[in-house]
Amino acid sequence: MSATIDGRPIEARAGATILDACRDAGLDVPTLCYLETLTPVNACRVCVVEVEGARVLAPACSRRIEPGMVVRTRSPRVDLSRKLVLELLGSSVDLSTAPTLEPLMREYGADPGRFGPAPATVRQSPKVDNDLYMRDYSKCVLCYKCVEACGTDAQHTFAIAAAGRGFDAHISTEFDVVLPESACVYCGNCIAVCPTGALMAKHEYDLREAGAWKPEVQTATDTTCPYCGVGCTLTVHVQDRRIVKVTSPLESEVTRGNLCVKGRFGFEYVNKTG
């Protein structure tokens, strides 16, 4: 199907989103709540684009492209909305461990400081309630990715969900119980998709707290999980000859970035023998 993006004629497959079409055409559209492996929730609105004839902007990540659609991925309208979305996030959420947002802030000239001296934030104390991972919702942009990963997009455990409403909306277990009391099975698939570091392995959190987290010296090596016969691909992150984190590549056809508690957290024995 033919459409026009930024003045360029493009051909898109049926069912493609505007984002798909842009990426195929080599055009960049920023995203925050979108991830290839998850169902789009189109909640963050960082990816909005202008569709000719439409009253409002459209989320590129989920709006399907239509024949003859004329799309602008950059325009004063688009840039203004993106800037405001970044400012609203920057003024309410601690983005200190969200590396992808920093360059966007610069690109769009976002100034989160302009909402006055004391804008309300989602600041709160971190929830450290188990040995495997912690949750710092001061850093949560409410992208719903963790909820999707814990739910029907991957894990089907449904330990966490959005609760509350409006500015008070937040991710929570039922009655805000601690994770060990919840349905959580510590697969860590929510950590893997969290774009802001709100969810973090306890190990990484402790190293960061101690000032000993050094990404610049870390190496990442792909290997196969030693535990069971599925044989998931593990990416082992090593710092100073010790494993500090385990992830799995999003591109892996077997895992699509997901692991179980053993693959993701069961590496201490290696460090002990090393």
Next chain:
Amino acid sequence: MDLHITGGEPTEDERAAIDALLGVPESGWEGAARDIARDGRTAAGGHSVAGQRHRLLPALHAVQDRVGWVSRGAMNYICRRLSVPPAEAWGVLTFYHLLARAPRPTAVAHVCDDIACRLRGAEALCQELETRLGPPLAGGSPAATPDMNGAGVSGAVEAAPALRRAGAPAPAAMAWQRSPCLGQCDAGSAALITRAGAMPERFVLAPAADASAIVEALAGSTPAPPRPTVRWTGTPRLLSRVGKVDPASLDGYREQGGYRALARALELGPERVIAEVTASKLLGRGGAAFPTGRKWDAVRRQPATPHYVVCNADESEPGTFKDRVLMEQDPFAVVEAMTICGLATGAAQGFIYIRGEYPLAEARVGSAIAEAREAGLLGADVMGSGQAFDIEVRRGGGAYICGEETALFNSIEGRRGEPRSKPPFPAEVGVFGKPTVANNVETLVNVLAIVLEGGESWARLGTPASTGTRLFCLSGHVERPGLYEVPFGATLRDLIDLAGGVPGGRGVKAVLLGGAAGSFVGPGHLDLPLTFEDARAAGATLGSGVIMVYDETADIADSLHRIAEFFHHESCGQCVPCRVGTQRQLELLPTLAAPSASSAAAAASVFGELSVAMKDASICGLGQTASGAIESALNLGLIERPVKGGE
């Protein structure tokens, strides 16, 4: 689904309330006492269980009604019965402000402190109540998440000494909280009273004359039935039976022409009915003004089945009460119109989603449905046509956003009332993912006359682009607040005159058109013809038919602050521009009238950009319209004094 449920069993009362709704559980899997011999080799699962999720909100209501709040044990039991993960049920429970999740007194007054009532002294009433009953519960604000033990619930109430002397209920048996508009704006003041218990009571006191009247209602008195002020010019189409027919009597309804339209619709057949509705050029009265005929036709043509009809009776736009009056006074008309819609669009099931603040409308529509079913006007064989159609009433939980049609679908389905991304539109993917006609109450009731008169003839009233008559909800500074039916094209001045003009002969400072989601117009617009096209040309909207009049003494800044609070309170929180934007709007508002011109100008520029982004980038109409009223007030120069600070 492999549920993991920890902590808490239901009390006897909670279990009884839930079982009364859902039936007695059949196995340990659903929460009955464990019996290995019976349950050991079976599992509850599959579609029959997954298909129960839509009963989540009704089940939560059942507990709320019985006990006055929803405990962890009660929620867990509901989760077992319906196979819903507790985290998701918690997400739903915390979405609705009429549901409490910490213990509180069983009798609670939800007192309106919204814009129309503020113009008539709501704040003084709240102050008076505070003296009598102590500070309000935080429950009206979803920002308050009391802790699990309920210790965090604010304003646990000590009854005032005067009350105890009067032998009223024990201390802490009653409490009050502030509420957004209760849809009683013509009364001048209003309170929704909820009394939990084995015989739960929910009723509205409007007017809520003073604190004593509210306290008495909390203690057990029941109010007189409402007598709405309704007026019209010419011959009313929508209000013809209001006040003249016994809302409980099907015979009475039939005597006044009821069910002739359904008979005619059956003669015409679905295509002709839709053709007539299309010819009438009827536009939706819920706010978006979409052509109704086109919507019906699109649903009729959808190959996917089943089709559904959803009547949107969530009416929560501040200043709006028209649908309530129709449902309370002429409930059979709503039922008949939905039936016509169902038969025309190939739907066998309809839902009417009535806001939780409308107990009388819920009761009257509910009994109208039962009577119609009894008389064969609903059910497997509607009026002997061989076609099936039935209606289920769903009660909202206190959430303005659930009036947005896709949020409403999610709410019916037992999910959080978060709007969905459109497209796909409801005609294709609606409630339960199926083709759905969603129409406003007033829209549907119009169909009766259209079917009887024929679309073209019906369309002679009004203007070519805005056909028919319109219900306008007049409130604020007019002599006779009430519901007015006039043909499209009457001017704002006509309506204000019809309502007896401004009290004391004072001048009009501004009129809020369309509710909190609408905009202010100044006295220069009094000759604006009230049509969709003229409103649009003037940069305004008729919205849900709100005409709220502010006289020259009115404090607009106070209203603006309440409007900003309203959107802050009602945003679903899903998308950034609205979730954080409504918060920032509330914070910026006081600075818009800053003492120094330059800082006010700086604030106005930030507000202006914020407003554009909220309009352009929000998911739904709530975020898109949340800044409109304030912006219009700024443009009209109506902000004369600093708007009071946010919380």
